[in-house]
Amino acid sequence: MQAVDDDKALGMKVMKLSRMLRLRFDRRVQPLGLTRAQWQTIACVRRRPGATQRQVAELLEVGEVTVGRSIDKLVEAGLVERRSDPADRRAHRIWLTPAIEPLIGELTRIGAAEEAAALAGFDAQEQALLHAMLDRITANLGGDAVEAVTCKPERR
Structure with missing residues (x-):
């Protein structure tokens, strides 16, 4: 049986790239x-x-207590708010407040x-091709199911 070269395995490359992107973004937003x-x-x-x-x-794939702590801190900072759900007395809906707008602008700029x-050295055609290939891989792996459990905007 031939050993798998982790450096050539697609899943390992994607995982490594995802981690690198997250860590770089983490460092850049830390001053915020x-x-x-x-x-x-x-x-x-x-x-x-x-x-x-x-x-x-569910969308972030974490527990409710974990996300609750994050939301609590964001509520304390005035960046998000909980509003009662008129259809379910026990539920609260989460909304961004206007106070978050400057932060959104900075997060967008950093992103x-x-x-x-990440795309330095890629021309526009190569970037478009990369995005198309990533979209194709997503579709090959059942991308519609993944979209349903990610924080993509809901289709209306």
Whole structure:
């Protein structure tokens, strides 16, 4: 049986790249006083405004207590708010507040700079091809099912 070269395995490359991107972004947002859990929560609520805490936890693939702590800190900072769900007295929906707008702008700027760094040396055609190939891999692996459990905006 031939050994698998981890450096050539697609899953390992994608995992390594994902980790590198997250760690670089973490370092860049640290001066803003955000933890990874907080910026991921912000990103999720931005894409799914009005999601319940349970939905946010599911979308981020973490426990409700974990996401609850993140939301608590963001509420304390005035960046998100919990609103009662009129259809379910026990549930609260999570919304970004206007106070978060400058932070969203900075997170967006940092994200764009990190993407530019990652794609340095790729021309526009190569970037488009890379995105198309990644989309194709996603579709090959049942991307519709993945989209349903990620913080992508809901299709209307």
